[in-house]
Amino acid sequence: MKPASISAALILALTASASGHFPGAGSFSPVSSAHAQRLPAKLTREQAEAVAAYDAALAEFKRVLAERRSQIDGNAKLASRPGQDVYLARVKVMSTYKDLTDAIPERIGPPNRFDVPPAYFDKEIEPLIEEYAALFKNMQAPPKFAQASNTPFKDVYDIGRAIGLAKGLDKKTADAAGRISLGIFFAETNGNQNIGNGRSKTYKGSLQTGPKENTNGKRKWNGLKERIAKVAPDVAKRDAKEAARARGIDERYNHWVAVRNGLMNAHADLFAQLPEITRVLPNEIDQMKFFQLIQIVPTPTRAALRSGDFMNYRITSPRVMGYLRNNSMFAFGKKERAKTSATYREILDAMWLFESKFKKAQAKYAELKSGQES
Known part of the structure; x- marks a missing residue:
């Protein structure tokens, strides 16, 4: 059995068309007012840990996105696998969000435009995923010598x-x-x-x-x-x-x-x-x-x-x-x-x-x- 392929499409699996840049860190607070309305008045230890883990993962995702955007816009030399850290940060966000909604079912929000089950994905981070897609579009662009087809x-x-x-x-x-x-x-x-x-x-x-x-x-x-x-x-x-x-x-x-x-x-x-x-x-x-x-x-x-x-x-x-x-x-x-x-x-x-x-x-x-x- 050969090593499992890493689907490039799955890297973009949450995305539709993507354009524009990542909104500044001030555009997102770890727990928005809408989120706060979906939290119990008093959290158990397990629930509090789930909230903290998701907030930390979300902050790291934003940091990695901003870092990669700065490198690309500054024409800096990228690592040999520049998308790996970005991908892992996105997976961590989804994983900790699933832990959060398992611990606090009320935290499950409305449907998102990527058709991901709401228990796995917070609709409020859609702009981050758009930036994620834009970064990968750049990092995975075909080389200049690539021979495309019209059909x-x-x-x-x-x-x-x-x-x-x-x-x-x-x-x-x-x-x-x-x-x-x-x-x-x-x-x-x-x-x-x-x-x-x-x-x-x-x-x-x-x-x-x-x-x-x-x-x-x-x-x-x-x-x-x-x-x-x-x-x-x-x-x-x-x-x-x-x-x-x-x-x-x-x-x-x-x-x-x-x-x-x-x-x-x-x-x-x-x-x-x-x-x-x-x-x-x-x-x-x-x-x-x-x-x-x-x-x-x-x-x-x-x-x-x-x-x-x-x-x-x-x-x-x-x-x-x-x-x-x-x-x-x-x-x-x-x-x-x-x-x-x-x-x-x-x-x-x-x-x-x-x-x-x-x-x-x-x-x-x-x-x-x-x-x-x-």
């Missing part, structure tokens, strides 16, 4: 569908492979092509692959090229053009080649099993979650599928649980982080931060099928 979403769909056809799927099921491929693209990069990764020096590009995964995917594609040319000649023609274009650069920064190699590395063999996978997981969002878990924890996820009882297959490995937490499952609050095992049904349910990404993929798929989007 990035259609490319993902076309490659996924072509792989499905080459693996022997009928047209309807191959279409599902294209839809799932869009889900992977949104899960990995929120639909942004050729980006870097603010938390990792290893994973890059439109499907966030490492060098080994990219090379393995390329090898597998070369073994399938003859079949691709027969079932999807337009894809084969485009592929030859993009492969020639990508010579001399890190191929992961050519959108087409990165998607092709990423899908071939981790997902192509499983596309051949889509009839069985869709039977076990009839819900489209669950199907996308399954393939994203192949990105994160491939070995146990394949074992769960082979078990014949996918939903009840239980993960007990501390290492695998750590990989899941590193991708925002069971990551928030003491109760969740104390879990030492989980069934795949529990894991799928814990992937709620991915759901908005997969809904975007469904919408993009519908646009492509209607001919309205490229």
Whole structure:
């Protein structure tokens, strides 16, 4: 099992469009008047500790945001993984807020525009998350030599569908492979092509692959090229053009080649099993979650599928649980982080931060099928 990938999209998982700069520290008080109205008149020791922990985490999050903004605006040299501290500070805010709402349920506020369950996220910090997104947009920007596509979403769909056809799927099921491929693209990069990764020096590009995964995917594609040319000649023609274009650069920064190699590395063999996978997981969002878990924890996820009882297959490995937490499952609050095992049904349910990404993929798929989007 390869080390779990660090999804660049999850770094931005709370964000919509982001612009502008972080409001000054004076714009936020640790406990606002609205918050005070949702606190009991007298706090227990546990409740007081939860309030203090959240206030400290929020102050640290604001400090880290301000520090990184100052460095970027001042053109200072950034650390090799400049997003890691920012990401961890955001996770700490959500984790301590979940502890706070567990201790004081009255502290749960109104819905937020990021569709995060209110028990995990305080609506009043939405501007901080906007700044968080703006910082990562800068830190993960594609390099100048990156080779973008004018039809990035259609490319993902076309490659996924072509792989499905080459693996022997009928047209309807191959279409599902294209839809799932869009889900992977949104899960990995929120639909942004050729980006870097603010938390990792290893994973890059439109499907966030490492060098080994990219090379393995390329090898597998070369073994399938003859079949691709027969079932999807337009894809084969485009592929030859993009492969020639990508010579001399890190191929992961050519959108087409990165998607092709990423899908071939981790997902192509499983596309051949889509009839069985869709039977076990009839819900489209669950199907996308399954393939994203192949990105994160491939070995146990394949074992769960082979078990014949996918939903009840239980993960007990501390290492695998750590990989899941590193991708925002069971990551928030003491109760969740104390879990030492989980069934795949529990894991799928814990992937709620991915759901908005997969809904975007469904919408993009519908646009492509209607001919309205490229």
